[in-house]
Amino acid sequence: MRISKQARRDAKVLFRACFVNDLLDHARVRDVVQKVVAAKPRGYIGILSHFERLVKLELDRRSARVESAVPLGADLQTGVRASLGRLYGPGLAFDFQQNAALIGGMRVKVGSDVYDGSIKARLNALVESF
């Protein structure tokens, strides 16, 4: 679907209005969607589509996906949360997952930053170096 420039601009204004203390306020997001659906302004489908995309990108940016070969213990999870909190600030959404393909170690993805300390990544690096 082609989204007009005006719809993009409107979506961006609404998106900015959803921030409280530099963090996306989920309640405001829901409120915005409900109000736009109710008011049906011109190009509201485009506005909502772009708004959704901006919210998705923001959620991706503020989400930390932690993968490990074996499940992490509670203390280790707390340590990871604290370390990433120091680097990226508060408000990160954590998702701890088990991935046996990593063989060992941990892979952390926050937004578009990746910290790969897994055995699989090191083996891949070794293969490339040959």
Add this chain to the structure above:
Amino acid sequence: MSNILQEIEAQIAGVKTATAKQNVGIVREAGDGVARIEGLTDAMLNEMLDFGNGVMGIALNLEETEVGAIILGDFTSISEGHEVRTTGKVLQVPAGKALLGRVVDTLGRPLDGKGPIRNEAFYPVEKIAPGIIKRRSVNQPVQTGIMAIDAMIPIGRGQRELIIGDRSTGKTTLGIDTIISNAHLNKAAEAEGDRAYRPLYSIYVAVGQKQSNIARVISVLEEAGALPYTIIVVASASDSATNQYLAPFAGCAMGEWFMDNGMDALIIYDDLSKHAVAYRQVSLVLKRPSGREAYPGDVFYLHSRLLERAARLSDKEGNGSLTALPIIETQLGDVSAYIPTNVISITDGQIYLETDLFYQGVRPAISVGLSVSRVGSAAQIKAMKQVAGRIKGELAQFRELAAFAQFGSDLDAATQAKLERGKRIVEVFKQNQYNPIAVENQVVVLWSVQNGYMDDVPVEKVKDFQAKFVDALAMRKAELLARIVKEKALSDTSAADLKAAVTEFKQTYR
């Protein structure tokens, strides 16, 4: 056996054990050699992106929510959801003397089957042109071996001279002739052990051309013995638009290596019209706003930043130079079209080739009126200045009088003389392709025509007279030719000897 183990251990030790931070993105859209990637928040403009499996790309569009990248190599394997990484490097191509005599693609990979290239260095494809402090004025000639150019539109080392004309008017031939001429000069200087001579290395960049044409150029250069002094960069019509867009910049980077290392290089971009079309395609697929004729707004900057990299560096910077001969193809002689006017305004002059002249048999079909070199006689040796000073004016006058003379038959003696002289000058400037003329031969021929020694030779026999005269001089007066080369000027003694030689020759000429 132990060596192998040591090597493996060294490789393992070399692999970083610390966890490094990487910046990744996900392909959202891919097609036509470009990809739109979500993420990659740390990507820099023109940074190389790693698509995995050896496929690389370049970040060209940095937008608020995504990055637009061009893909180098096989883009058919890239699909939505593909992970992409930043590399922190800009695109580089191999550079150095090892590339001479080779045919390479846009990324400097060999295409000629002559094995890997052991290059001395890598040079960035995009680089800021040398500033004004680093430069000096152009004062050394590029001997093209084409008499009409060397006499009337001289090109200097470090100059940018546009070759412009319709299809099939001999644009590529001018470039190839220049490469061959300089290869002959390089070879002669090598044979004589002349250390004072600065060899001129050539780079020929083929953009969007038919593979058959490129193969023909390679075989011509090979036959003329010019390939060992030439690098050929190929982005043919079957290559992707991204490769065609990058090829001139890659060739320029290879040329810059020579310039930065105190050597002289010549680069021919064949041609920038197709380059602009390739860039338009890339820009449209990247959804950049389009302007006139659907070209993006920065198509002028595309060519200006490329051609600004041609320069003559000061002694302090090594005295190297990069001369650029861009080629532009016009449609039906329209030099006022968008891309031709852009490139005309960027370059230091143009050589305009006319279709009418070409079909009249005037080859090279250089239009004297529309061709100009803004460097002028600063890029000529003194001997050439002495003989060619008035010739452009005389030829222009001839063209005007010839047009005027069509309307009346009664002409005074002075006008008749000018017309006759003009016809002989036109004949003298006719030249076969791939047959460059040495500068000393050009000087003696032009001196003869200037001083009226060809006035009594029938027009249809001027070429014959010229060829036999040059042969006779080479056989009997080689010392005179050598003196002109050595002194680079026509002294009174040389002029007197030349007068004697031409008088003697005319007595025996049939």
